[in-house]
Amino acid sequence: MILAAIRSQPAFLAGIIFIGLVIFIGIFGSWLAPQDPFLLHPDKVNQAGSAAHWLGTDEFGRDLLSRLLIGVQPTLMVAIGATAIAGFFGTFVGIAGAYGRPLASFLIMRGIDVMLSFPPILLALLAVGFWESGVLSLAVVIGVLYIPHFARVAHAATLQVTRMEFMEAERAMGASTWRVVFTAILPNILSPLVVQATLTVAAAILLESGLSFLGLGIVPPEPSWGQMIGTARGYLGQNPMYVIWPSLLLALTVLAINVVGDRLRDILDPRLREE
Amino acid sequence: MLEVKNLSIGFRTHAGLKSAVRNIDFTVRPGEIVGLVGESGSGKTITSLGVMGLLPPNAVVTGGEVLVDGVDILKLSAAELRKLRGRHVAMVFQDPMASLDPIFTCGDQIVEAILLHEPIGRANACKKARELLEKVRIPDPDRAMRSYPHELSGGQCQRIMIAMAVACKPRIIIADEPTTALDVTVQKQVLELLRALNKEVGAAVLLITHDLGVIYEVADRVVVMYAGNKMEEATTADLFAAPQNDYSRALIDSMPSPGKYEDRLPVIERDADGNIRSVRPEPKVKASPVPVAIKDETPILELRDLCKSYWVKPSPLSTPVEMRAVDQVSLTIAPRTTLGLVGESGCGKSTLSRVVMRLLEPSAGQILFKGKDIAKLPESQMRPFRRELAMVFQNPYGSLNPRHSVADLVEAPMAIFSDGDSASRQERVRTLIEAVGLPTTAAQKYPHEFSGGQRQRIAIARALALKPSLVICDEAVSALDVSVQAQVLNLLKDLQAEFDLTYLFISHDLSVVEHVSDTVAVMQKGKVVECGTASAIFSNPQEPYTRMLLEAVPTIGTPRCEKEGA
Numbered sequence: 098m099i100l101a102a103i104r105s106q107p108a109f110l111a112g113i114i115f116i117g118l119v120i121f122i123g124i125f126g127s128w129l130a131p132q133d134p135f136l137l138h139p140d141k142v143n144q145a146g147s148a149a150h151w152l153g154t155d156e157f158g159r160d161l162l163s164r165l166l167i168g169v170q171p172t173l174m175v176a177i178g179a180t181a182i183a184g185f186f187g188t189f190v191g192i193a194g195a196y197g198r199p200l201a202s203f204l205i206m207r208g209i210d211v212m213l214s215f216p217p218i219l220l221a222l223l224a225v226g227f228w229e230s231g232v233l234s235l236a237v238v239i240g241v242l243y244i245p246h247f248a249r250v251a252h253a254a255t256l257q258v259t260r261m262e263f264m265e266a267e268r269a270m271g272a273s274t275w276r277v278v279f280t281a282i283l284p285n286i287l288s289p290l291v292v293q294a295t296l297t298v299a300a301a302i303l304l305e306s307g308l309s310f311l312g313l314g315i316v317p318p319e320p321s322w323g324q325m326i327g328t329a330r331g332y333l334g335q336n337p338m339y340v341i342w343p344s345l346l347l348a349l350t351v352l353a354i355n356v357v358g359d360r361l362r363d364i365l366d367p368r369l370r371e372e
Numbered sequence: 373m374l375e376v377k378n379l380s381i382g383f384r385t386h387a388g389l390k391s392a393v394r395n396i397d398f399t400v401r402p403g404e405i406v407g408l409v410g411e412s413g414s415g416k417t418i419t420s421l422g423v424m425g426l427l428p429p430n431a432v433v434t435g436g437e438v439l440v441d442g443v444d445i446l447k448l449s450a451a452e453l454r455k456l457r458g459r460h461v462a463m464v465f466q467d468p469m470a471s472l473d474p475i476f477t478c479g480d481q482i483v484e485a486i487l488l489h490e491p492i493g494r495a496n497a498c499k500k501a502r503e504l505l506e507k508v509r510i511p512d513p514d515r516a517m518r519s520y521p522h523e524l525s526g527g528q529c530q531r532i533m534i535a536m537a538v539a540c541k542p543r544i545i546i547a548d549e550p551t552t553a554l555d556v557t558v559q560k561q562v563l564e565l566l567r568a569l570n571k572e573v574g575a576a577v578l579l580i581t582h583d584l585g586v587i588y589e590v591a592d593r594v595v596v597m598y599a600g601n602k603m604e605e606a607t608t609a610d611l612f613a614a615p616q617n618d619y620s621r622a623l624i625d626s627m628p629s630p631g632k633y634e635d636r637l638p639v640i641e642r643d644a645d646g647n648i649r650s651v652r653p654e655p656k657v658k659a660s661p662v663p664v665a666i667k668d669e670t671p672i673l674e675l676r677d678l679c680k681s682y683w684v685k686p687s688p689l690s691t692p693v694e695m696r697a698v699d700q701v702s703l704t705i706a707p708r709t710t711l712g713l714v715g716e717s718g719c720g721k722s723t724l725s726r727v728v729m730r731l732l733e734p735s736a737g738q739i740l741f742k743g744k745d746i747a748k749l750p751e752s753q754m755r756p757f758r759r760e761l762a763m764v765f766q767n768p769y770g771s772l773n774p775r776h777s778v779a780d781l782v783e784a785p786m787a788i789f790s791d792g793d794s795a796s797r798q799e800r801v802r803t804l805i806e807a808v809g810l811p812t813t814a815a816q817k818y819p820h821e822f823s824g825g826q827r828q829r830i831a832i833a834r835a836l837a838l839k840p841s842l843v844i845c846d847e848a849v850s851a852l853d854v855s856v857q858a859q860v861l862n863l864l865k866d867l868q869a870e871f872d873l874t875y876l877f878i879s880h881d882l883s884v885v886e887h888v889s890d891t892v893a894v895m896q897k898g899k900v901v902e903c904g905t906a907s908a909i910f911s912n913p914q915e916p917y918t919r920m921l922l923e924a925v926p927t928i929g930t931p932r933c934e935k936e937g938a
Contacts, residue, residue, distance in 0.1 A: 262770035266834075269729050270785045271758030280784075284775035367818040368774055 112356035119350055123169045130163035135318050143336040152342050155325075156332055165343060168320035172302060175236045175314075175321075179301040182240025184294050187247020192282055194248060195255035196274075206252060212245045218307055225313040235314055239301050250293045254286035261285075288362045295358035299351035306347075322347050374400040374423065374544045374576050378436035381415075381422050389434070392418050393600045396436070400576035402543065405567070407591030407608070408580045409623075411853040412824070415600040416580050420546050422446075423578070424463055425453045441543060459489040462537035466549040468529035472521040478532045479517030482539060489540045504535040507572075508565055526717075527558035534565065538573055545570075546578045551586060555716040555880060556924040563590050563926070582853055584627055585883075585926030588612060596620045622650035626858040628887035636865065637858035637887065653862055670743050671704040672842055672874045673728070678702070678737035678747070680720075680727050697723040699898035700737070705891075707841070708868070710875040712889030712906065714882055714921065720898040721878045725846045728876070729763055730754055741842070759789060762835035766847035768827035772819040778805070778830055779815040785837040804833040807870070808863060825856035832863065836871060844876045849884060861888060882925050886910050894918045 104110075122129060132150075138158030146153045152161040194205040212220075221238055228234040258264065258281070267281050306323020308314040315321040322343045329340035381393040393415040400406045410416045421427050423438050425445055437444045440460055445453060457463075465471040473481060482501040483494065492500070498517075505513035508531040521529055530550060537545050547566065551559040567590050570577050579591055587594055587608065594611045596603040596619065604617040615621040625638040638652040678701045683692035697720045705711045715721050726732045728739055730746065739747040746757050762785075765771035772781055782801045786792065792800070805814055808829040819827055828848060835843050845864070849857040861884065867873060879885050885892060886906055893903040894917065902915040913919045 262765045262767055263773045265726075265731055266763065266765060266771045266831075267773075267784075268731055269758070269761070269763045270788055270834075271755050272784075272788050276788060280776070281773055285773070366775075367777075368820045 106360060108356050109360040112353040112360070115349065115353040116357060119169060119173065119353075122166055123173045126167040126169050130160075130166045132160040132163045134159060134163035134167050134320065136160075143332055143339065145336060145338055153336060153338050155336075155339060156328065161339065161342060164320040164325065165322070165346060168322050168325060168343070171232050171315050171319065171321045172305065172323065174232050175239060175305045176298045176301040178233075178236030179239035179243060179305075180294055180297045182237060183243035183247050183297055183301075184290065186240075187244040188251045188283075188286075188290060190244060191248035191251025192255050192278055192286075194252045196259060196278065196282065205248075209245045209248045209252075213249070217242045217304060221304060221308055222311070222313065225308060230313050230316055232315065235305060235308065239304050239308075242304070243297050243301065246297065247290070247293055250289050251286055254289050255282055258282055258285045287365060291358050291362040291365075295351075295355045298354050302347060302351065373402055373439075373441055374578065375439040376419070376423060376436070377439065379419065379422060379433070379438060380435040381418055381427065382432055382434045384430045384432060389432070391434070391600060392431070393422070396595075396597070396602050398595045398602070398605060400544065400578050402576050403570065403574045404593065405570055405577040405579055405591050407587035407594045408578060408597065409582065409584060409587050409594060410597035411582060411623075411855055413599070414597045416597050417548060419597070420463075420548055420578065420580050424457065424461060424546060458485065458542070459540050460542055461544045461546065462540070462542040464530070464533050464537050464545065464547040464550045467553050468526055468533050469521060469553075471533055472529055474521055476520075477517065478519055478521060478524065478529075482517075482532065482536050485536045485539050500539070501535075504539055505532075507538075507569070508532075508535045509561075510535075525558075526554050527562060530554060530558075530562050531565065534562070534569065538569055538575070541573055542575055544576045544578070546580070548580045549582070550579070552581070552583065556882070556921060557716060559586070560589075560924040560926070566590060583926070584612075584624060584854065589926040596623065618650075623855060625650045625652075626855045628858070628861070628883045636862050639859050639862065640855045671740075672707045672742060673703075673705045673876070674738075674740040674743075675701055675703045675728070676738040676740065678724070678727060678739060679735045680723055680732060681735045696898050698727060698734075701895075701898075701900050703893055703900065703903065705842070705874055705876060707874055708872050709890040710868070710877050710888050712885035712892040713876065713878045713895060714880065714885050714892065715895035716921075717880060719895045721895050722846055724895070725763070725844050725876065725878055729761060729844060759785075759838045760841045761844070762838070762840040762842070763844045763846065764828070764831050764835050764848040767851055768824050768831055769819075769851075771831055772827060774819055776818070777815065778810075778817055778819070781819070781830060782815075782833045782837055785834060789838060791838065800837065801833075804836060807836070807867065808833045809859075823856075825852050825860060828852060828860055829863065832860075832867070836867065836873075839871065840873075842874045842876065844878070846878045847880070848877075850879060850881065857884070864888065882910075882921060894921070 136159065138154065141150070141154050141158040142156055144150060144154045150160050150162070152165070155161055155164065190205060190209070194202045194209065197205070220242055224238040225234070228238070264277070264281055267277050302323060305314050305321065306326050309321055309324030309327055315324055317324065325343040326340060326347070329343070332339055376396055376398050379393060379396045380391065382389040382391045396419055398406065408416045408419065418427070418431065422433060425448070427433070433446055438446050440456065445456060448456065472478065479498070479501055482504060483497045486492070486497040486500055487494070502513050502517060505516055510516045510528055510531050516524065516528065516532070524532070550566070551562050554562060563586065566577070579587070581587060591608050593605065593607050595605045596611070596617065598619045603619045604611065604615065606616065611620060612624065615624055619640070622638065622640040626640060628637055636653050638650040640650060678698055679696060680698040682695045682697055684695045685692050701724060703711065713721050713724070723732065727734045734747045737747060738745045741757055741760065746754065749757070779798070779801050782804055783797050786797045786800065791797065801815060802812060805812060810826060810829055819830065822830065849860050852860060864875065865888065868875065875888070877885065877888050889906045891904065892906045892909045893900045894909065894915065895901070896917050902909060902913065902918045909918065910922070913922055
């Protein structure tokens, strides 16, 4: 099924290859880096691309390409970890909010509303302030922050599904709550959740960059894309390519995830499968 | 005058042009009502859209002309066509609630329709709109002018639609299934209105429907369509008296008609040469002799004073008022029989079925299932009874989980009760799929790959998976075409003989209920007003309400006066 889709959809294939490449770099980034990403060259700061430094150097003269490559790992771990946490808990909170007992649903959904009423960056600042910064705590904090978004989407989709006749049919057959949730609700609310997940990966990378920019994310000198974009803003005049390279990679990654997520959603839906 | 000459329409697909309608010819003269009848997929709606110039983007007219007073509308530009619509050609759609804009008052919408084509000023248009509402006999036209569509009933909304359609005295009115969404009694009124208005306005009316009864009531001439071809064109009297075409005859035969009891309904079949014929299947006979029903056997289901109330607030600040959807209903169903439950929409018959299934909690009363009261049982103790009770829902498109294959769907009840191992369940799924007349290859497919009738078969297979003793069919054939409906009704009867089933058959269609039922209960406003054997109720109704329902059914063959005496 997926193989057939790859053959007929060049964009899907390109997306998968790109994501595969990014994950490969995430794992082997430190071996792939052509130069020491932490070595300072005070004489060669903010240079444009050259034979020695293909993509140029940053404000301390460190090799940009090497830093970009090893920056993939923390970026990906935060983004995917956060999305997984938000997706798993958010979906079940949302389903509980729509399908649970009235009082529990009310409390859950109002709690979600309270969480949503704070800007995520503010809550992230608060949380990161208490914990030590690092990849794991960052992933958990960003993941928790995006739970309400998933919960809202899952809640709305579940409400729609619970009004369908086949839900009544399940209950008439005497299906247990677990069965209803896993076989009737979950597969039918998957489409909006997949879209939400691709959006959350992108948003998590951006939030990570924001937090790194504020010095709360990945601790320097360890690089991450978000942190690089944040720092590079200050040197926009001297070396415009410094901000463009990580931004371009970030945009391409998010685009690839969106394309793949979109196609996956269609492939998973039997109604949209082509004969 | 509307003339359709040699009209052919095709759909653009990946595999090239797929023909949907071929060489359709007919004429509708002013003051005449022509019925266009056919099953779903026969191309009748595509034909009507072609006539309105409203074809979907992937459809192309491959030949022929549509002449409105001599002008070929297929050659007109979009702007010219727009002028023609409304003034010359008006349309009445199937779902009146959905065709009216919910955020404008009905009055505004009629005024708007008038002003679009006749710049006579808002005050005059308002006056005209009110006159129109009087003409379509809406009770209290002033209130209707001020009302939003959701504040009116379906029948009233359809009257508003008709008022809008006749607002600019169009020459041609196309009515696409105008009464399908309405109750029989309302349907009768709307059809009478359509007929009377047609006499007055003198428009040419093209009435599209799948209901032969409706055609019989109002149409002057009939065009029968099947699979994109015109099968027959005849005056209504001729068609029903002596159908010339095999398909027309088969279609007329497959309708259950009141007052004529048959064991199985004839169904439409195509033989190897592609000829269409009507076949009356032989009733399936069980191998083992059927146990004779004993008179004093305990009924399988007995309802005693069952009530279900809702508390509604008439206005936001007032105290809630009790609204009884099911009001002290007492019924009994003997084993291996069918109880038909009829009534208009909103009479509480669906609520009753859900209370019996315990999908809704009864407010009071008893539900005795095989002598044991299940009305107050908690869900955990209800479980063994869920094996015995099964339900077939109205909408075969909504009652099957679209993410599951047919095998998963049919296996679901067995999986829920962990009945047998995987292999034996698969075996049972195969047997069931065959029993409901689907090919075994169907198991791996998904519901969206089937037609409405086939989906209803899947739903029936699922209902039978645990060998239940009582099956509740809630409007199980209402969403289906007449010919498909005949097949499903035959299937239900065959399965009843084969598996010793008891049915609670809920329907608004009296002829269907008469065909399947042994006993019949008539519901009105939550109460059972009349209950008795099918033959007694249909031949000698006691209650005025039952009589009114029966009279409203559009019937083929017998003229009204004769039906009264029958």
